[in-house]
Amino acid sequence: MKSLSEIDTVSKRASRAAGFSWGIAEEVGKNIRILEIFGLPGIRNLNGFLKKKKKSEFENLNLINLENKASNNQFCPIITGISFLDQIKTLEKLNEIKFENIAYPLLFLPFISRASEIIGKRIFLKFDDKEFLLNFNNNIYSNFLKNEIIKVANNISVKFIDNLDLFSDVEWEELHKLSENTFVEESDSLKKKGAGAGLTDND
């Protein structure tokens, strides 16, 4: 089994060799490490993408808008991801961002996962029928469990999820009431002494 350190280093060097700058290659190294640690096929997809990059042109998406369509070629997942990560503080104000035709979209995913950590919000990512809930770069919940290469995603959507409770007030109150059974009812004496009050409370 390869260590994450080896995965990071080899991905970084391979990305540099494929023409990305060292700074971007460093990002790719970290990203493939994230994919592999979350059980997603990072190395396989990067290898596939870099092989295809030798023969094909990809479109670089620098400025991200609400809707992003590639004019001729597919979007490069790395440059699109870098742009997304770099612009995340602006983009988070939008509710949903759509893309069409991103090549090897699994390579785009870790940028979104890292963005989720930066803004402190969950992000819901959908590539065609594959769904991913990105939880602050701590874990990824998904319906995609296959160890396969995804060559392209036609329709991609990124939704920012507001930090709202996943439960009702009633459910919370019920649970809170039960938790109160661990508290001690304070007598007058305990009220005075329990928190270590002095002769004067306000001096």
Next chain:
Amino acid sequence: MKISLRNPNVVMKLSRLGSFHQSKLSFLRSFLKEFKGWDYKRDLFDLDEFGYGVAIYSFKKKDRVYSLICFANKLNENERSDRVIAKKWDAAFTLHDGVPTKADIERLKNEVPKQEVGRLSYKELTLSRANKSVRVFDHVVESLSNGIQPDVNLLSKVGYLYRTTAVYGSGKFGLADRFRIKNREEICGPFRLEMMLVYLVRQFTFDQVNHVAKNKNPKKAINLDPEICRNLGIGNSTGLGMAPFIVNHPTLLNNWILARETALKTIREIEDVKKKDIDLFLKCLKRSLKNITSWNTDSKYQQKKIKSLFEDLNKFINFVEKKFDFSKKFTFNKIYIWLEENTDEECIEYVVSMMMEPYDYIVTPLVKLMSSEEEKYFNIPTERTIANLKDILEKKYPQILEIDFTKKENNQNFWFISKNKEEPRLADRFDENGSELEQPLAIARDVKKLYERLSVSKNSSTIDKFLFKNNDLRHVVRRAFIIEKFPYSEIQDNTIGKSIIPIDMLRLKLSFFGALKFDPRSDKWLRICMFQGAPLPEQLKNYDDHWVYNSLN
């Protein structure tokens, strides 16, 4: 009185970093301190009459066990080389997490001797190999087998029976990634498991030499005197592989230097220094002179530095004994100021290390701060402005920004990774091919380039927009935001200039390891000695924190 931390533009110059010495902060000393209470055991010693076979040593505490597995193999004379091109070694080692099973030992027997081309697993923590100093090893075997102790003068000149030629950890060749073990309290300091490996290898070398002597002449042979053993360490040959490490781990570098600088600042701020602390400082200083007088090297560069150090130290000792008034307040601050005014960098940094000796309560908490969660500082704060970034560069890299990189001599060299050994190398850009594959280690040049591009950008614009067209400098944009928080994270020198002395970078790292007797073999590699004078594993429970000055050599 409040003393400021020393200026990074002084401390982080290569000549200063290349003058650092071991101290109480050094990893091999903090390792011994941490493991002194652990149970040491030799679990297996299955060597043939020539010393070839398998041996296992362990440290154990409660349920935690670390096991060093040693494989000693026959090596032909023409196969023995300390250079990284070697493919076989006298012995190869791995530190295994827990107690190895028979299946583990069989698996490792096939992989560990192969080193870089072998595969380890997440159950192994570190990997190393070592070669005999044949001259010394054979002399010791010969002497012991004849019932006499070896010539301590010869031993003193070399200082070890074996020298390691590489020690690997942190995920290399399939070894465990650091994340698997980083929360263990006993290994909170950097390189602790590498230090454990080297320390246990040292014991193996003594056991092996005794075993071979015994088999050579069972009736007459004696064991190597434990006092002689204690005064032997483990040698190490180190090349350029270490140099990029300190560039590639900026927050870690910062935390090492910051610990040292914080210790110095705190000691200089002590108003009333106790007599017992002064006495200990002077005792360690005087005893340490033996480590300088027995420091042998053929390197003219190092000989000059040793001579200057020895002269400066004698001048300093003369000053403190005859002219200095220890009853004055802020003793160590006054001493430090005198050193800056009267001695060279090598001596200043030597005495700084010595000043830490009496102050366990200052140094010990700092050891725990010498690791780094590097991932936390990886993301670039792209919402910041061009003006912010320019300001950081002006404040943090003032001398770097003055370098003229259009001059050939400032752009002379390039760092690359050798295809043959996947190891870093340095070459002349104008004489050799390959500079188009340069590694991102020319930080000074790229910082200057970044500054020039920022200077023609709109101050109020944000970094995300700047990066649209300048992603070729993304690596230094990241570093600039790191140095904003971590003042000692960057070498404040040109690492590709004509006059660079790469061994200064090696020396910095090795001083934090706790190495002694730096012996440059060229400007690109050197030999050192580790654990010379250290208590043997059986003596660890009666550990003396100042063992490094108790060497007989």
